[in-house]
Amino acid sequence: MKLSFMTPILTFMVIAGVMFYALFYLDPKEIPSELLDKKAPSFALPAVPGYGDDLSSENLKEGKITLLNVFASWCVACLAEHPTLMELSRQGKIDIYGLNYKDKPEAAAKWLKRNGSPYKRTGMDLKGRVGIDFGVYGVPETFIMGPDGTILDKIIGPITEKDLKTRILPRLTGDAG
Numbered sequence: 001m002k003l004s005f006m007t008p009i010l011t012f013m014v015i016a017g018v019m020f021y022a023l024f025y026l027d028p029k030e031i032p033s034e035l036l037d038k039k040a041p042s043f044a045l046p047a048v049p050g051y052g053d054d055l056s057s058e059n060l061k062e063g064k065i066t067l068l069n070v071f072a073s074w075c076v077a078c079l080a081e082h083p084t085l086m087e088l089s090r091q092g093k094i095d096i097y098g099l100n101y102k103d104k105p106e107a108a109a110k111w112l113k114r115n116g117s118p119y120k121r122t123g124m125d126l127k128g129r130v131g132i133d134f135g136v137y138g139v140p141e142t143f144i145m146g147p148d149g150t151i152l153d154k155i156i157g158p159i160t161e162k163d164l165k166t167r168i169l170p171r172l173t174g175d176a177g
Helices: 002-027 078-090 105-115 130-135 161-173
Strands: 066-071 095-103 121-125 142-146 152-155
Touching: 066 078, 066 130, 078 095, 078 105, 078 161, 095 130, 105 121, 121 130, 142 161, 152 161
Parallel strands: 066 095, 095 121
Antiparallel strands: 066 142, 142 152
């Protein structure tokens, strides 16, 4: 009889311990990607209306490091990281491509007109199929692409100053692992 009394208490303690660990020790920005060190999925998308040429996986094979930034007009966090992307674009250190995720073309065009476009090319992923192929959990997400179109790293959430200093800029100088 004592064992049946203790079972719910022990079960609760185990679940509470797992939840405590996940809450305080796991970083949601460090969700692993199965695509790291693999070629980007093949795709071809029309551009955001008024914002350059169409975007395809071939554009990510430029022979240099590039960024593929997943954004949407309805994404508050995308607006938070946008000044960082605009500054990177102004500096000309890296080409940035924009994958507009599950957005309306008019809304995406209006958002880029209001906030500026850091993107060399944009692609409208209207149904989110390309995002699914890339393993996108939500927006914003940014993929650091190798010279041959290989996914080198994935940044979940807005790009921070720390991401710039430790994950993006070192790749441009060859100092990243």
